[in-house]
Amino acid sequence: MAQRVAMESAQQGSRIRSPWLRQLLADWSSDERAFRVSWSKAMMWIFLLSDTFIFGVFLTMYMAARVSTTAPWPDAGEVFALYVGSTKVPLLLIAIMTVILISSSGTMALAVNYAYRRDRAKTTLFLLLTAALGATFVGMQGFEWTKLILEGARPWTNPWGAPQFGAFFVLTGFHGLHVSVGVIILLVVAVQALRGTLERTQNYQRVEVAGLYWHFVDLVWVFIFAFFYLW
């Protein structure tokens, strides 16, 4: 019996050329677990899929409101411009924020790397650095909000055009909330790495799971940047 099964799966295997596809089939048809990853990593991926839909719907919502409103849409280049001396530089702050957040993905990747090398000190260092970059991002977002609010922008109105521009506060607010939560998670994991909790419980993977979340938040920002600021 077992021989027959082995022969059948060998036949099936030979029919499928791509090793990638063969591995995929083997994973999905296995018992016990579909993916050779820990539960927390699997759950993080599933959560991120769900969260993708939340941000996707938020962005779609904003775009639908933008194309269907009757009033003109404010010019993002004008609204988000900063003066350097007397020169007006469009999207200056946003550009800096984007660079900071994308750099934080780089430091996060380094933290994951050092975690798998069991390097406690460097893991902690890069986790803290990532958290610091994230906190800087949130701080600059706070600055941006304050600037807009002082100029008279509110979620329900603004001096430049369509009131649906208030979607800015919803989109960046929800994203900023994600970044803030991410900073807290990174700090918790950094403390655990420093104290050696991860080492004792052999749970260095926690750094990678936190990293997944962090990269996701970063990726979402790329879409917000493209669809809200550059459009």
Place this chain on the structure above:
Amino acid sequence: MSMEKRVAVPKEAHAQEQAHDHHEPQSFWTKYVFSQDHKVIAIQFTVTALFVGFVGLVMSWGMRLQLGFPGLFEFLNPNTYYQAVTQHGMIMIIYVLTAILLGGFGNFLIPLMLGARDMAFPFVNMLSYWVYLLSVIVLLASFFVPGGPTGAGWTLYPPQAILPGTPGSDGGIVLMLLSLVIFIAAATMGGLNYVTTVLQLRTRGMTLMRMPLAIWGIFVASILALLAFPALFVGGVMLLLDKVAGTSFFMPTIVQFGQKLGYEGGNPLLFQHLFWYFGHPEVYIVALPAFGLISELVSIHARKPIFGYRMMIWAILAIGVISFVVWAHHMFVSGMNPYFGFFFATTTLIIAIPTAIKVYNWVLTLWRGNLHLNTPMLFAIGFISTFVIGGLTGLFLGNVVVDIPLSDTYFVVAHFHLVMGVATILAIFGGLYHWFPKATGRMLNETLGKAHFWVTFLGSYAIFFPMHYMGFLGVPRRYFDFEAFDFIPESMAGLEAFITVAALITGAAQFLFVVNVIWSLAKGPKAEPNPWRATTLEWQTPTTPPPHGNWGPTLPAVYRWAYDYSVPGAPDDFIPQTVPVAAPVAAAPAPGTVTDGGGGDGASDGSEPTKRDGE
């Protein structure tokens, strides 16, 4: 680095699983109240949902009393009527059906049927229940704020949902939206657990293609929940902002009572799109678990393997995928490009194909089966009956040209109540009668159960069947009274009164179930470990009800699919999934009935159970 990664992963997973194995004795509070045991959480979900269901039932009585006997009851005015309509719909769909099928049955069955000790993240699972309870409390609190709960219709369409003049447009709608957002948080925590558990916590030999169909239904429904609730979340948050902050996302420029309101340039249709992008998958979030439960009940109580197991799974998956591209068939009269209507009508009719496959397979499972007409089986057959009737009217409503005259009439009410309300409630009751012995260790009373079934089943038809006829006459739904409408004949009043009496009796009959549960918990006969002689793992636990951790020292191993009933040559008419293949069957292999072996030693051949399809 990648090498290290590969080594590190199983290690951590292993450590996690070992930590999962500890289930020490606990204090009263951690055992029964703040329990992380999936079975206790399942019972908490079920009891809470049934209680809220009672509130929803009372709402429907209020609405029926007005329709059947207009003007007779002082406490019913247009405001309370609309509040009853709204709260009945919202409570039943979200807080009862979704909660009981995913939170109740999902929690109870997933670990037990898959041979796991618990959910992947028991603490998150516990949190899921308490957050759900919070959402229920916020919902019920809206009954006590000034102005009462919202009466905007369960779809909460703006602009009317948040404008003065609609009942409950002050505190009621705010609490309603808050409660929905909280509920979504709870559903997400639960859903993550269910999906992770199904994917990663199966026991040895339990491949995806050996899972019972109940788990398949709950699994796919949980994925739908994770992907559909985000739309309601966004819609809810934005509508809340329109209400409390005065933003104009969904609110166009409006003149009310001669005064221009502060809103400007919003798009009310956008909310309908978001709502139904959630709303239609929601239909399948409650229907797919019901399909799964029915597949179990039909196969077990007909003592026959489920017909077309593999097709059932593909049908579930197909329904899950297509359910995301049919939503605008709820909006044919809202105003849409005709080509969109054509597209959504086509997808709607296409989704009938996998659904029909499922119905045919249930009927063919019953065909020449050894039917045991006990209470769970009666409810299962009742489900098939109401689901077919309600599904057929769905084919009418899916066509744009037929839908437009029937839209917003009682025909629609009859359609969705039979297909989604009555059918799923029958599946839930069938499931409750079926798994009650495992959950409590007592059998429910059969006589009371059958009485409960017949009154509910016949009563539901008495309520909803005449509504088709009313719909054809053009009687509009959601109306408070029909006095000024000349086209509605006088005789309609008699029909309305008949429906109301039927609704009162059918609603009251649900207390038979409450009585049955209370009586059986105290005095019911002790349940055997496997009273229905079923093959699936939850009936093979060492003790009944299973303890925290479910399985004693070792996890069960699975050697066969879940539907080995009436196998020729086997000593019993069922072979549990835990019985190795070599022992009883291989001795006398009959052509076409051999299930194969070797799943236990990790053979990764997912197609094994299909060998049963040939018969």
